[in-house]
Amino acid sequence: MSFRIYRNLAVTTRVQPCSRDGFSSDREVFGGCRIVREHDDRCGGPQFRNRKGRGPFRARMHGDYQGQRPWRRGGPTGGRGGFGPNPRSRFEDDDGDCVMGADKQDGAAQRRYNPYGRPGRHGDGHFDRDRRGGGGPAYRGGGPAGPGGGPGAGDRAGNNKMGGWFKIVIPYGKKYDRKWLLTALQNLCPMPFTPVKFSTEGHRALFYVEDASTANALAKVSRKITDTEGYKVIVFSNPCAPPIVDLKPEEIESLKQCMSKRFEGSQQALDLSSIRSDPDLLSQNAEIILNRRHCMLAVLKIIEENIPELVSLNLSNNKLFKLDDMADLASKAPNLKILNLSHNELRTERELDRVKGAKLVELWLNHNPLCDAFKDHPTYISAIRERFPRLLKLDGHDLPPPIGFDVEAPTVIPPCKGSYFGTDDIKILILRFLQQYFSVYDSGDRQPLLDAYHDGASFSLCMPVSVQNPSRCSLGEYQKDNRNLKRLKDPTTRFRLLKHTRLNVVAFLNELPKTQHDTACFNVDVNTYTNTLLSFTVTGVFKEVDGKSRDSVRAFARVFIAVPAGNSGLCIVNDELFLRNATTEEIRKAFAAPAPTPSSSPVPTLSAPQQEMLNTFSLKSGMNLEWSQKCLQDNEWDFDRAAQIFTQMKAQGKIPDVAFIK
Template identity: 35%
Template sequence: MGNNRERNRRQDMYKSRGGRRGKDFRNNRGTQNFGTNNLGWHKILIRDGSSLDKREVLESIRSLVQEQFTPMLFEPEGKNLVFYLEDNGRAAQAIVEINRRLTMPNGQRLIIWGNRCSPPNRKIPENQHDRLKRIMSDRYSPELKRLDLKNFHNDANLVKEGIFCPLYRQPNMQLVVDIIVGYIPLVEEIDLSYNKIHCFDELARIVTTCPNLQKLDLGKNKILNIDSLDKLAGLSITELTLESNPLCDKFRDTETYISAVRKLFTKVICLDGQQLPKAIGFEVEEDVSKMPDIQRAYIQDANVKDLVLQFIQQYYRIFDTDNRRPLEAAYSENATFSFSCNFPETGPGARYTNIYLTDNRNLKKLTPSDRRHKLVYQGRSIILNYLCRLPYTVHDPLSFCVDVPVADPKLIVVILSGVFRQLADRNPPIRSFTRNIIIIPEGSGFCICNEQLYITTATIDQVKKAFKTPVVSTAQSSEPDTSIPSTSTVPEQSQPPSVPQSAPDPGQQQAMVVKFSTESGMLPQFSQLCLEQNGWDFNKAAVMFSQLKMENKIPPEYFAQSVS
């Protein structure tokens, strides 16, 4: 009994797996079931058909099959002949049903198999690239500047040429975009509907390479959500079609859908063939997407410009000496001053920082409130005592950036930033500083009533640009210059090699141009112009350059532009 039950069980399993009495797909015994879904890909195989004429085989099949179909990649595969059908399950079913009913002129009966399959994945060989360009050219309208790539891989000429180019495959999209960018970058309209596209990694290149694109049709594709379109954000298109994509069903109402699209494509006025209502917001008419040019200095009132520059010049002529006492006259009787800094705890940037950390009023690192109050110095003599305790320094006037956001007859606010070198025994570190100064009129002049000084490590870029023009430190001078400075806005500079009174010979001139260009950062032709206008006096030209740069009067194009 046990043996009979086991034998019956195995027979039942054999039949259920397609045994002799079950349905046999390979020999087509029984009727194949392709299901009720007409979508997807099907592979049709004609056994031992590689030697047959493809045209005769196709005509014979169509003579018995009423369903219309377009064979894709009709080609030999070993001894067999194969082709693919896309979204045509009924035709695939009908073709398989004529298995063994067709006989070719050579007497061979066609054995036809069929089954569902994944989309074929074929790389387009290089010898077909020119043919692809020609076919795309036929689909481009120069008059309308319109490229029609609708249902592209089913193009009759592509099928005839044996080129399979579905645009949902990224390598194929890359090739098509290369052709667009290389041959028709001024295209104004592209139709990519009915291509099952779901990814836009390659198509994203048209954002920067096709500036005139106005219309884009992405309807009837496989775009799952609105985030898939992020890579196309920035296109200046005015008309967009997304209908019949899965993403359209994910919005609760039309307003939400329109709002999501407008966040990515701000200039769209027609969506899915419908004119959009004017967006409600606080937009201004002019284009504000471009950031304004960077200004080296902002001075709210041009009338105070000379006053502020002269004040800064005189201040640092005295500050960069070993006797800062004359600066006491620059502060009002009850002036206030505070100092804060931030340095790394280790590394080169931490060298020579202990003297700063003692009186550091950095509120992020200083918690006791009484200590915060004690570190606010009040009174000109107390302030000067502190300034005299600071290390000797030499500042780079070419690094100075001056902003005067407030300029009133009774109050001037000055924000000054730049770099300085702390004098040390060796390898003096370069620091960055920012001074916030409030100046008020006092007597016949002006004095500082409030100042905040902040010091930190200079950035790599600041270090590279610092002290391009040599500056002489006067820290060892016991008698600093306390007079009103001249029109030059920088401390005295080191003297270059002596220049003869007469114009130097061409070789010397070229050497001076190279030296001046290296130290100033200006292009050689403008360095030569500066030297010529100052009679080839290197020192005089350097002073004039420093003054004009301080006043932000040298155009940016005079300097070499860095390439990122």
């Protein structure tokens, strides 16, 4: 028999007695469904009557009951709400939250509802409870069957493959004393738990636990605690991300004291197993959970500052499911030989790549999920030893000695070399060109750069692929001209962003922000040089001197391809500029010292006559002060003799061009 429920049809009728559902003959119905009276306004009160999916009207229309007879008390096994082979009365309740009503005004038993609000979507608590925990594998597939489970606790806990974190929420829990509430939960919960970050939000109390089975057990405590007012305490359990908790100074001090007690100086061994339940830390209310990044980093910092000679480290029983935060272990404890990671939650051997820099000879990984991922034991040993070639003992078992050459890899990175020019002549040529080019580029007018470019010259500007959102990037003003070939696939756009001919190139350069380059930090590398072609790369930093990004420091790399021009000049045929934001270190070093130009080179203290002679000689010879002083000193400050020698050497072409750069 099919029928339709009109939820908003306010019509009162009478129905005949129905022994199958236990209704009396004088039963009011509302739009085809029986009325259930609310206990108070906090669960199913008037404010919920028009809310979609609330109350008893929704329960009988839920899609899970399609194809079944919702009024049957008996039926196939694995059903919900009394559908099983042992049907119970609709008013039975193992938790004691539903009782037979004594009010017979309408000729029927009344239902007492939970005063704290419904933990599920359905008005019928009996159906709702069975949906949460007693559905069996044919329905949710989560948690042990039976009533009393939290809202979705079984399936949520079961689906959380890595254990993970769960938020435990107690509606209206703010009115309870914290100690009373946690004690009551612990007394009924079959599993011990440590509440993490207990707090209140609005009328709710909440805390976190890091275990699916513990969260499931807490959810089953729901409605089994009665407060002094006779109300039931509801417990919700939901999977969540790890809570963010910063270590306070007093917690760091407590952690130091705890690690000091767990350190064995004679063996240089530190035992941090199950540190989250250390009684000293718990007594100080210090929550040290090593699978949280800030806790692991704090431990590594303490090791680095106090026991860098550490040889053995035990991190077992800490629920570690990743080792990303231990990437610096080898540098913090360079002498580490023994590492115990047993009884954790590591799921793949790839996690060990984070710590493979450590020169381990003994490693413990037993009772981790990764140990079951190999087809046999030799494969397991091979995979671990691939990351730790010097390993002699694994999970307490001796391994055969490793085969290989015991060659120490160099640990000191060679210092970065400076500029590379190839020959002194090319060095002089490029340095003179760069000084002239960037002095014009950093001036107010870049139009004279027309003399530096070939008639058919090309120019392009490029930035990293990650710089794609102009509103979030300080390089946004350059974005419209970014010709990054990884990002641009349209050939028309690629061609448009390539500037052709020297007139277009210089016109574009004039549109770019005004700059000041730090020539002291320039690094030059010559890529190719022949008699007719020269290619070199210049890297360095500059800052903008006007506009909204004034004083912003940028890093750049510029590739010039040039051909000879005149007797001792260069003409650019291709120019590519790569821009990015400068790093913190580059900003710190930028403009730290004045540019070492020849004219500003330090000059030893001279007497007044010598200084006057030097200025006169530099003016008449055309050389800068450095070379003029060298010429006068070589000739014992004899002005006429120095002038004669200068004239002879200049006629013979023996004076380098760098001597005339001022």
